[in-house]
Amino acid sequence: MTRQNVVVADTKSGINVAITMTVSNSSLFTKAVKKTRETQGGCINIPPKKVGGGARINAWVDSMRASSPTRVKSAASLSDQSSWMLRHPSALNMFEQIIEASKGKQIVMFLDYDGTLSPIVDDPDRAFMSDAMRTAVRELARYFPTAIVSGRCRDKVYNFVRLAELYYAGSHGMDIKGPAKGSKYKKETKAVLFQPASEFLPMIDEVYKALLEKTKSIPGASVEHNKFCLSVHYRCVDEKKWSMLAQQVRSVLQQYxxxxxxxxxxxxxxxxxxxxxxxxxxxxxxxxxxxxxxxxVFPVYIGDDRTDEDAFKILRDRGQGFGILVSKIPKDTSASYSLQEPLEARTLSYYIHALILFLYLLFSSIVYTPACINYHFFFVINL
Known part of the structure; x- marks a missing residue:
């Protein structure tokens, strides 16, 4: 039995990928970890027409509190964390299973933006991605069709990413546009453009103005216009004011x-x-x-938010590819794997960058050999 070590370094990001190749008589891959049970996740839908009275407002506020990572983390025991990790193991530790499942298939990458390619920040307008992350995504798109899927306005996401060769799906997928010059992965050269909610644009504009007026008295609240949808941010709002914010939002949506x-x-x-x-x-x-x-085809979707659960569920139902949830806390999800969100946003960027860089190296540079080769992959992240 012989061993060969190869280190591939990305000098811009400070990430070294160490690849150890062991020649043996064992099979190429171990079996994937079987999930002990399926979990469900997704958005909390609160149709305005069903909202009524203080009890409903209290339910809104309780749901807003539940979304606070610090609260969820304090409620999660070590046993819960371990059990959750068994069902959703770290993608960084499951590369052999990923290789086995994707052999001979076309990889298609789908990436959320906020909290995945960029850190979560207090000011949504300053959620910048690092140059190292941009380089990783650019290299990834050289070999696989790659799309950014975000709740943000498509133009705003494009201004953050600044990569013309990608597909962009803004407004939670309601504003989709492909590369202007077409894609090398498509036979047709016509650019993709799809906007299924165009008729709602006047209504969205109207509600945006109303929400700006209603929330201006609440310190820290901000309303973001994402073209086909709106975001009311309360990350910087004192928790004592959350009930007031919920009431103001409700008062507007009752009319729509x-x-x-x-x-x-x-x-x-x-x-x-x-x-x-x-x-x-x-x-x-x-x-x-x-x-x-x-x-x-082998779609891979990486995201951190409840809205990404719709994509995770589609992949699970199709039985193709897998979803990766970025989270530092256990939560219900349809994703197959997870990434532990580090405490610092900079570290999070390197974790995601490491995964993207690995997929790029793995599927573009490594030629599969007979079953006598066993690969072990290790990441050394220099922060």
């Missing part, structure tokens, strides 16, 4: 039964009631790329 309220990480999302979400956007993009009915 065609809009619905969902909840993310310290943000209230207002969206049209159409049956469209990040999961539908994922399916649309696969179809646009010509992989809608393919059995040899």
């Amino acid at each position: 039964p065609k809009l619905r309220l969902t909840q993310g990480r310290k943000v209230l999302e207002i969206r049209p009631t159409i049956k469209w979400d990040k999961g539908k956007a994922l399916e649309f993009l696969l179809e646009s790329l010509g992989f809608g009915n393919c059995t040899d």
Whole structure:
């Protein structure tokens, strides 16, 4: 039995990927860890027409508190954490299973933005991605179709990422656009553009102005216009004011039964009631790329928010690819794997960057050899 070590370094990011190759008579891969049980996740939908009275406002506030990572973390025991990790093991430790499942298939990458490619910050307008992360995504897109799927306005996400070769799905998938010059992965050169909620634009503009007026008296509250949806951020709002904020949002939405309220990480999302979400956007993009009915496609979706659960569930139901949840706390999810969100945003960026860099190196540079080769992969992250 012989061993060969190869280290691939990314000098810009400070990440070294050490690849140890062991030649033996053992099989190429170990069996994937079997989930002990399935868990469900997703958005909390609160249709305005069903909202009424102080009891409902209290339910809103309780839900807002539940989304606070510090509260959830304090309620999670070590045994809960261990049990959750058995069901959703770290993607950084499961590369052999990922390799085995994806052999001979077309990888398609889907990436959330906030909390995945960029840190969660108090000011949404300053959620910048690092140059190292941008380089990793650019290299990834050289080999696989790659899409950014975000609740943000598509133009705003593009201004953050600044990579013209990607697909962008903004407004929770309600504003999809492909590369202007078309994609090398498509036979047709026509650019992709899809906006299923265009008729709601005047209503969204109207509600945006109303919410700005209603929330201006609440310190720390901000309303973000994401073209086909709106985000009311309360990350910087004193918890004692959350009830007041919920009441103000409710007072506006009561007049608009065609809009619905969902909840993310310290943000209230207002969206049209159409049956469209990040999961539908994922399916649309696969179809646009010509992989809608393919059995040899392997979609990978990485996200951190409740709204990403729609995409995780689609992948689980299709039985293709896998979802990766970025979270430092146990939570119900349809994702197959997880990434532990580090305490510092900078460290989080390197974890995601490491995973993306690994996938890029793995699927573009390594040629599969007979079953006598056993690969072990290790990441050394220099912070």
